Amino acid sequence: xxxxxxxxxxxxxxxxxxxxxxxxxxxxxxxxxxxxxxxxxxxxxxxxxxxxxxxxxxxxxxxxxxxxxxxxxxxxxxxxxxxxxxxxxxxxxxxxxxxxxxxxxxxxxxxxxxxxxxxxxxxxxxxxxxxxxxxxxxxxxxxxxxxxxxxxxxxxxxxxxxxxxxxxxxxxxxxxxxxxxxxxxxxxxxxxxxxxxxxxxxxxxxxxxxxxxxxxxxxxxxxxxxxxxxxxxxxxxxxxxxxxxxxxxxxxxxxxxxxxxxxxxxxxxxxxxxxxxxxxxxxxxxxxxxxxxxxxxxxxxxxxxxxxxxxxxxxxxxxxxxxxxxxxxxxxxxxxxxxxxxxxxxxxxxxxxxxxxxxxxxxxx
Amino acid sequence: xxxxxxxxxxxxxxxxxxxxxxxxxxxxxxxxxxxxxxxxxxxxxxxxxxxxxxxxxxxxxxxxxxxxxxxxxxxxxxxxxxxxxxxxxxxxxxxxxxxxxxxx
Numbered sequence: 001x002x003x004x005x006x007x008x009x010x011x012x013x014x015x016x017x018x019x020x021x022x023x024x025x026x027x028x029x030x031x032x033x034x035x036x037x038x039x040x041x042x043x044x045x046x047x048x049x050x051x052x053x054x055x056x057x058x059x060x061x062x063x064x065x066x067x068x069x070x071x072x073x074x075x076x077x078x079x080x081x082x083x084x085x086x087x088x089x090x091x092x093x094x095x096x097x098x099x100x101x102x103x104x105x106x107x108x109x110x111x112x113x114x115x116x117x118x119x120x121x122x123x124x125x126x127x128x129x130x131x132x133x134x135x136x137x138x139x140x141x142x143x144x145x146x147x148x149x150x151x152x153x154x155x156x157x158x159x160x161x162x163x164x165x166x167x168x169x170x171x172x173x174x175x176x177x178x179x180x181x182x183x184x185x186x187x188x189x190x191x192x193x194x195x196x197x198x199x200x201x202x203x204x205x206x207x208x209x210x211x212x213x214x215x216x217x218x219x220x221x222x223x224x225x226x227x228x229x230x231x232x233x234x235x236x237x238x239x240x241x242x243x244x245x246x247x248x249x250x251x252x253x254x255x256x257x258x259x260x261x262x263x264x265x266x267x268x269x270x271x272x273x274x275x276x277x278x279x280x281x282x283x284x285x286x287x288x289x290x291x292x293x294x295x296x297x298x299x300x301x302x303x304x305x306x307x308x309x310x311x312x313x314x315x316x317x318x319x320x321x322x323x324x325x326x327x328x329x330x331x332x333x334x335x336x337x338x339x340x341x342x343x344x345x346x347x348x349x350x351x352x353x354x355x356x357x358x359x360x361x362x363x364x365x
Numbered sequence: 366x367x368x369x370x371x372x373x374x375x376x377x378x379x380x381x382x383x384x385x386x387x388x389x390x391x392x393x394x395x396x397x398x399x400x401x402x403x404x405x406x407x408x409x410x411x412x413x414x415x416x417x418x419x420x421x422x423x424x425x426x427x428x429x430x431x432x433x434x435x436x437x438x439x440x441x442x443x444x445x446x447x448x449x450x451x452x453x454x455x456x457x458x459x460x461x462x463x464x465x466x467x468x469x
Contacts, residue, residue: 130421134426142429152368173373219424
């Protein structure tokens with residue numbers, strides 16, 4: 001069987017949903033696929049309140065933002081069809097994709113595609129890092145906040161970025177003992193407000209430390225840690241053991257980019273954006289004119305910026321088929337204004353440098 | 366202390382009905398619709414398979430069906446991603462060795 005749509009959206013997280021909602025609202029015909037059985041992407045496990053601009057979901061929990069986006073999808077269902085439990089498994093030729101559902105495989109032809117595939121969690125190299133009981137921070141959130149199951153009784157967190165700090169707090173809320181947060185850098189990576197919250201609850205944050213090996217044979221029983229010098233080298237004779245039954249890795253994310261490579265989009269390596277990303281302009285259009293990108297796939301940030309990037313991609317994808325539209329232009333202008341304020345200040349430095357690299361590369365190509 | 370969260374300051378968890386299934390022939394309990402790997406984890410089982418080359422113990426890692434660390438044999442189908450496959454009554458789940466074997 002085969003389907004045709006004007007705008008094909010891959011991914012039902014904050015970026016894909018926002019792109020689909022905007023494009024459908026403007027009058028485009030949209031098909032969205034997501035491989036989960038529920039829309040919302042990673043928002044469905046985020047119980048913390050968001051920062052950011054008051055105009056855009058500040059103070060609201062991630063789970064509530066997902067509910068709101070799902071309501072908007074319902075409101076636009078005339079123009080917006082959603083297929084759950086369905087993966088986009090490949091891009092073939094020009095404007096063709098294969099989608100796989102539990103009971104069938106179909107071809108989709110489209111005018112434009114917005115790819116919001118998100119990211120995968122990074123692992124970390126240390127001895128025994130494959131033992132059962134070593135989980136990504138997203139996995140811990142899924143197990144605990146979606147399925148209601150603790151990852152263990154005593155957990156060690158690796159990484160003190162915002163995800164490591166926030167998930168540590170969520171673990172405490174679920175009744176798990178957090179034995180410590182390990183950070184290789186000399187200072188805490190995430191916001192002080194998150195760090196203070198867990199420090200007040202008695203969780204030590206060990207900066208200038210790393211994990212040497214996980215202990216155990218059929219599952220984690222502890223970890224061997226040591227101190228690092230100012231060149232990130234292990235300091236001899238500083239090793240010590242901590243007992244834990246679970247180790248959580250919060251050591252960053254990498255954009256999920258396979259589909260862009262299949263669509264022959266030019267890729268660039270930008271460390272500030274999390275690694276390899278499809279080269280794209282301010283309209284979120286890649287070097288393949290049919291393909292737009294939004295969310296973590298365009299550079300690792302967070303859900304609010306993913307929503308705004310998705311809105312820009314959805315509006316521009318619509319315009320590239322139907323011609324210039326004042327309503328679309330307003331959506332893009334508003335989103336750009338909000339993005340500018342969210343990326344301002346010292347916490348947005350790395351993202352601004354990364355995005356500056358992208359605009360230089362796109363100008364040169 | 367059970368790993369199931371009974372009380373949470375923000376969340377409430379809707380559970381499917383309690384069902385039984387087997388792990389390597391042993392009777393287990395879980396809730397219908399939750400991922401197989403989650404039901405096993407709640408029952409204290411973290412070892413899901415042994416790696417192909419060095420026979421190392423493996424559990425799940427990403428829990429969203431991306432990394433393939435959680436593959437087991439489910440109702441005779443090898444390499445089933447148990448972190449995203451919903452549990453159903455009577456499932457026969459087996460710890461997988463290596464790549465698993467398909468009956469000819």
